[in-house]
Every structure is written in C-alpha cells, then in structure tokens.
Amino acid sequence: MRFSRLLGKTLKEAPADADCASHRLLVRAGMIQQVATGVYSYLPLGWRSLKKIEDIIRSEMDNAGSQELMMPSLQPIELWEKSGRMASFDKTLFIVTDRKEHKLALGPTHEEVITDLVRRSVQSYRDLPQLLYQIQNKFRDEPRSRGGLLRVREFIMKDLYSFDVDEAGLDVSYEKMIQAYKNVYARCGLPAVMVEADSGAIGGKASHEFMLIAESGEDQIIYCAKCGYAANSEKATSVKTSETEVKPLAIEEVSTPKMTTIEEVANFLSIKAEQTLKSVFYVADGEIIFVVIRGDLDVNEIKLKNLLKCNDLHMATEAETKEAGLVAGYASAISLKGHRIVGDDSIKLGGNFVAGANKPDAHLKNVNYPRDFKVDTIADIAVARAGDQCPKCDGKLESQQGIEVGHIFKLGTFLSDRLGAYYLDKDGESKPIIMGCYGIGVGRLLAAAVEQSHDDKGIIWPLPIAPFEVCLCPLKVDDPPVMQAAEKLYAELTSGGIEVLLDDRPESPGVKFNDADLIGIPLRIVISARTLKTSSVELKWRREKQAEILPLEGLVDAVRKLVKSGDNG
C-alpha cells in the first residue's frame, strides 16, 4: 500500500474531550471515525488490524472444532418473548418496526436465534455436541458509550455457542473454549488474564471473563498473588474477619445528634466502623429492600441483585425512603416491620454493634444478631476489597483495573427449555440440550491493545495485529536513486509476503517519522542518500530507541525472519 493513496489522514490534534489513550490515538492515526454516539466507522488502517484479530479468532475457533455460520441481525421479537429475556435486556434492545407494524430486535446477542436454529437442526444425541460461531455486528443501546471503541452501541463480536448432551459435555466444551481464548490473546500479543465473573443479563451458572490490565479499564479485578484466585469485583468474595470476640451486653440508647454517616457515628463514639451496622435501602422491581451490613463493608449490588433475582435494582431515592417510612441515617432492622430484610453474613461476626435507633439523632449500642433483630435472608452481599483475606488461601487480596475482552458462560438448559431445544438420548428419552456461550468483543480488543501498548508518540502495535508489518520510508521521493531503491525494495518485500506501507509522500522526514510512530507500525525501514552510499538501509523497531543499519543485500530475508519471529522487542 502506498501512503499517498491511503484514505484517512493522521491528525496532530485529537478531540479535546477524548480521554482514553486508545480513543485519541485511534482517531489521530486515522483508524476510526465517529458517526454517532457509540457508533464508529473503521477506516482502512483500522479495518486491517481488526481483520487480523478476526482471522486469529477464526483460526482458533476452527481449531477448537467449531463451525462458522452467520445469523441475521434482525430478530423477531417473539423469540425474545419466548426466552423470557426481554425484561433483563430491557431498554438495551434496539427495536425496529417493519411496514406491517411488526417488531424486530436488532440482535444484541444470538442465543435466541441459534437455539431456535439448533432446535430445528438437532434431534438426536448423535447430532451433538456442536460448537457454532459467527463474527458479526451486535446492537446494544447502552445507557452510556465511552472511550472510543471501548464501549459502543454497535460492535463487532465473535459469539460462539456450545450444545452438549450433559454437564460433562459442557465442561469439555467450556475447557476447549478457555484454551482457544488463551490462544487468541496470546497470538494477538496480549496478556489477558482469566477471572471469575458474574453472568449478568445473559444468565446462567459459571462464568469467566478475560481481562486486559489497563488503567482505563471499567472493571476491577480482585486477585490473590499467592494462590492465583482472580475474580471481577462484581463476583469476588473475601474472608470476613472480626478482631473482637464479645459477650453480648444489654441494648443502650445513645444520643448522636446530626450524625448520619458511619464515619461520623464511629468517630463520635470512638469506635471502629466494623463495630457498627449500616442500613442501606434498595428498590428491587418496585419493592423496598432493607439491607443490613457491617459498617466497614459496602454492599455489592450485583450480588444483591442475583440474590433477589430481580431485573431492576437501585438505591432508594429520598422520596422512596420517605414513603417507606424509613429514617435515613438512623435506621436499623430492630423491630422493623413491613419490609423484606437482607443481611450480609458479616453481621454474624462480632457483636455489640452500634445501629440506628429508627428515630432522628439517636443510635443503639450493644446490638446483636440474631438476639435483637432478624433478617429474611442472610448471604454474602459485600464488596470484596484489596487488603481483604483471600477466600481460597491465607493470602491478601489485591486489585487492578481491567478491560473485559472476553466473557464465557455456562448457560445450562434454561434457554433450551424455554425455546424447546430438545434431543432424544440413547434410550429415546427427550432432554433439553445443555448450552454455553462465549463472546469476544473484537473492536474492544483492538482498543484494549492500544490502551495496553502505546507511548507519547502513538500506538505500538503487537506485530500480529498491526495494520502493516513494515513502514518503508524513502526520505526524499524526488531523489531518483532513493525512490528507485525504495520501489525496488517495496516490490521485493511485498512479493516476499511482507505487508508494507510505502511512505511515498513528498513530506519531510519529521512528518514521516512521526506518522509512522503514531500509526504504530512495528518495523520502520528508512532509505536515504546517506544509507545508499553504503548500499544499506536503516531498520528500527517501533518499540526500540536504537536503529540498526542493514545491507540491502539479503534484506528481504532478514526482514522476513524478523516478522516471522514476531519478536517486536
């Protein structure tokens, strides 16, 4: 490819309000362009990288024994009504209406369609197992897009679905996918880590995410360096401990004027936060839920939502709190009537807690569970934090931000049951097919790669997903010997199977170097009158500071070796 013909200009300035490195750099490098909120075009350079990632994914999915197919974006709304997932997707579904006033959803994912497809194509255990995938655009009307390609409303996803006769089969499929995913990230040159995850709106049992560590990531990973435990903070657990063993004392009321936060109360009474009980009010699908948790801990809303099995969960607003007759800042579960109470299991640890007195400006001392109050449900609904004890060993948990670049789920049978995907087993008995699903956000992976590999000059692509492998820069295009040598080398490299971007623009050296750095092509070859004097060129890795001088003689082979080795420093 000749740079002079390439569509998409490099920009000196990025949109002022673009904060993420990947957003700024992908726009500046002329790889993507925004069309609407969370909607982007890929320009030729960006599309080349994207296709490389797709190809890697394809080959790994194929290797794992999967078949590629293609399903439509338009999905009859009836399938969603049947699966019962309308409510959990809710407003994120883009719904279009056809000329007959019939409603169709733009696919946010394809479990419904593929389960229906498999229902018609699979009748016998002999047809199973199956691994099926596609790479296709998905549509989700996200409440908020962000960070360029990191979170968008139309995105390219590889979605694979597994169909098995039993749990053991699902385990095999799941393991195959874990290995395939690891291969994908490794081949892209990206060190993704696998963590335990919540299954969210997709539903199902076990679930894992693949994360790329990055400051700009939206997810927090909680991990233990000692035993390798790692989980999304939505899912992570930790061992809750209590420093004090206490003998229950009699309840006592204390005046706490104008103290509504745990911190204020604890300071005022000279106690630790873990000696208090915190009350938090939520609204779950319209019902007020009263939550009790030890004062030093926070409620993990995902855990709470899963526990309550509700579609919508939010902190009660002031109005909702008031309407429920609750006194914010001074509420407690003691003699509370009319509301469902959920307790975190931390309330069992320690005792003689300070809790609200259910009236303004007063708290109660020496509150003990279950002596003084009962709860309807008790479970772990607390946020696990760095510094907590690992749930698997005696190590300490740590945390890091990450970008979710893959998510896999063991779905089980709830979709095949609802959509009628059954098979006959050896004994002629009809059974629901056991499903799993496995997704990679391809565009997000591209952005994550940039987040994770760039410097102040621009992108530093890992070789396997770079738009070109080599940027060939003749420094003076109107100097015939230089340009002739460049053209010759360009032809030789290209026919040698190397992807070369020839910077044939009549620009100054500075412009060419800066653009090559910005676009992030792994290898740069400079030809100038200077190097030609010794029949050589200058070769430099994007990642390295130092360049080296190589003879023109045998250069193609040398470059091919470098590219093959994938060693980009």
Add this chain to the structure above:
RNA sequence: CGGGGAGUAGCGCAGUUGGUUAGCGCGCAGCGUUCGGGACGCUGAGGUCGGAGGUUCGAGUCCUCUCUCCCCGACCA
C-alpha cells in the same frame, strides 16, 4: 435516567458590554525554496455560527424551545 460540560471551515480553537465584509493555527489547492524527527515564503479555496422561533434598527453574541456530542455515575463484549 441523574449530575457536569460543549456545539463557529475537514480538524483544534478565539470571537469583549449585541454594531460593517466572522477570525487564528493545522489541514487542503497552486508556485517556488527546503529535506534524518511534525521546514519556509507567496497566492488561493473553504462558514446556512447545530436547528427552530423570538427580542432588536441590527444577533455568533440576549431569551425560549429543540437536536446532537463529550465527561462522571447505574449497565456490558
């Protein structure tokens, strides 16, 4: 949806208490000089000031409505 901010040339921005023909940098086109880390000179093209309505002799500037975009939260690949 809640909170904050922004829409002026392809991109990044300025535009004072309302006052002629709306500016600057980059980029773009032409000519010339340069050529190893974003060179320079000259010439030139490019704008319904997001949209609609209003106030006014006069609106980029003031008022009302509206659309779009960005950032922070609740969601996800």
